[in-house]
Amino acid sequence: MKNLISLTIVAILLFSTVKLFGQDMKEKSFTPEEKNAMQLQMKDNFKPGDIGFESSVVVNKPKKEGTTRATITSKRNGYWEYSSTWDGGVVPGPDDDVIINHYVSILGSYSGVSCNNITINSGKTLNLYGEFLFVFGNVTNNGIIDGDFAYPSSNPVYFSTLYFAGNSNQTFANNGSVSTFLYVLSLDNTNTVTVTGNTFPVFRMNLFYGTLTTNGKITTGLGDSSASVIQIGVPNSSGRAGVINGILNYNIGTGGHYVLYSESNQAITMGVEIPSTNSVYYALFGNPNNVTMTRDLTITGDAEFLEGTLNAGNYTLTINGTINNLGYESYTGLLNGNGSTNLSFGGTPRDTLPTLTGSFNNVNIGNNKEVDIKNGNGTVPINSTLSVNSNGKLNIGANNTVTVSGTITGSGTVNGGSQSNLVISGNGPQATIPAVTNGLNSLTINRSNGAKLSGNLTVASNITLTSGDLDLNGKTITLGSTGTLMETGGRLKGSTGTITTTRTLNAPSGQNIGGLGVSITSSQNLGTTVITRGHTRRGNGTNLGIERYYDIYPANNSGLNATVVFKYNALELAGLSEDRLTMFKSTDGGNNWVEVEGVLNMPNKTITVSGVNGFSVWTPASKDSPLPVEMKSFTSSISGRDVKLFWTTSMEINNSGFEVQRTEAGKDNWQKIGFVKGMNNSNSLTDYSFTDSKLEKGTFQYRLKQIDFNGNFEIFNLANEVTVNGPSKFNLSQNYPNPFNPTTKIDFELPQDSKVNITVYDMLGKVVKVLENGSRQSGYYTISFDGSSLPSGIYIYKLTAESNGNTNTIVKKMTLVK
Incomplete structure (x- = not known):
């Protein structure tokens, strides 16, 4: 060098x-x-x-x-x-x-x-x-x-x-x-x-050796566009670097102040070569026997770490320009912190830091600033706050570990990689882990108050919860194909959010997949299998499982005859009695559930289920608060102006029945149109139907309100809308009831707007009563006939409809019995 x-x-x-x-x-x-x-x-x-x-x-x-x-x-x-x-x-x-x-x-x-x-x-x-x-x-x-x-x-x-x-x-x-x-x-x-x-003024001072006693008689800098320069030490030094005894006058112009720490046979301690503003434009650190800061230092331009160590001590080092910008082939300089050192990086250039040793108090990445930790640096401990401000980015680098014992603040980004590691430690409050682009090799939580995610995270290797919990906070962790979740002294939790991993499972034998807490044994090849774990309570109505569920989807999902061991944590019971736990599964994404008998092992906090031929969504829940009805199907058919609903359940627990509701399509005006009694408890298929008769022309939606005997309910919606069309021909229905006493109803249908007459005659052809005489639009109609004043007998009623110059006539009989 x-x-x-x-x-x-x-x-x-x-x-x-x-x-x-x-x-x-x-x-x-x-x-x-x-x-x-x-x-x-x-x-x-x-x-x-x-x-x-x-x-x-x-x-x-x-x-x-x-x-x-x-x-x-x-x-x-x-x-x-x-x-x-x-x-x-x-x-x-x-x-x-x-x-x-x-x-x-x-x-x-x-x-x-x-x-x-x-x-x-x-x-x-x-x-x-x-x-x-x-x-x-x-x-x-x-x-x-x-x-x-x-x-x-x-x-x-x-x-x-x-x-x-x-x-x-x-x-x-x-x-x-x-x-x-x-x-x-x-x-x-x-x-x-x-x-x-x-x-007198001096442009540049070279303090190769010795002591310069100034008595305030030297002004460094010319106050114009040129720079002022002070060099301490000299390349290939054979002795102690020069020092300044006394004070310097500064007249720094727009060219800025340069300080060069060259070689010395011993450490160089900063002195009055740094102005009282603690600010220089440029600093070079090239003493193999180190440079020691004795005050805060702000470098507004460039900093070169050629060799040796800059010991920053109890001070703040701020660099607002570029680092190691001269283009030498190799820099070996180090930047050392003593645990109380603060680092701040500003400006807009992207910088690679010198090798960092020791530990630091606060590290601040300014707005729009991107900072790289040198690949292979090792561990970088931050004892207090890591701030990555707006549009800023900290690149952890390969084979590096950033350890934060305080808080992580700012809206910027931490950028990792498959060889980057992050450790949250210390005794501070719950830490917020910022968005980490390109993922991490490993994440370790060793803080009693834990941490929470503020963005989705990919971890290639291990997530180690040594102390404290990791709150998913609605985010997703993607665990690598060889990664493991190790909950040795803390746990993964969160009312929302998931952790997922994808593995190839061929004839698995008791593998705790990715440490997520589900072990599968099967002689079959499941192939590519996606395992997701979440901590949202799953279920229907007020009957919910514990704060853990699994969503398992293998490529081969039939005929598995698998034995599955599901693990849980006592802190996830959510008030349920542990000794009453069993497994429930859902095959439709969690809408409907069926109980699957399992073997509970309370000391080991596991439930084992045998004979599993296919996977889906699983959650432990209480036998005393079962997840009620599993709806197998819900369909409809239409005949004229009648709509018939069909549904089938595969399992019912404590089911009182189904309230049938209807609304016009696009409106939230649900009306009860009937009730169908349920089976109470059933583990077999049960078929139900209901007919909604004599509807007017229109489009409708239907739903079932399943109600248990405790008053809890769940809604099942018919997937499709039902449309009742207008009549296709003139029609006159048989009266109903028939025979009747003393009233009856008659339906008629008009496919076109018509002039309509409906008249009742006795058997001698005498008019008894005119029921309808006037114009009507196309549609379905119902009229009533009251025969209170008539004697028993057979009567004739006739429909005459005139439309578009045509006359349609339909005649029927009805019987009045008194």
């Missing part, structure tokens, strides 16, 4: 006697053309915009021989490297003290220049001109240091640098000015560099 970084960065600091492209930089000056060619070769490794790269120490910087050789004073304006600039014609070196009495500029040989002590006198200038000044002694500036030059100006690679390289304490007395700022201030001194005098 560091070899890559060093190769990438060293271009900014290739100086001194380093041979570059076959040339010795100390002895060779370069033309502008040569500089441009060198820049083209270097810029692939370093660009000024890449200020997040680490700077390296100058390995082959000038070296002192141990004693000061001379004091050399400038004698005219000129370049440092020219002997004509100095008294005595000698160019100063690392053992020489220097006095600047003129305007002296460094030529720009890419080798830098050096001295022991240096004094810039009042009114005089030292122009660093994009080069390095290596100082082994003290700097006294009574004039001007021109430090804001970079070369080339259009795409700079080289920056004016004041480089403290001594082996003992050094001072920088800035009694004059730095114009307009110093590009780079570097400390390569394991001792102390003390700054006094006037305050």
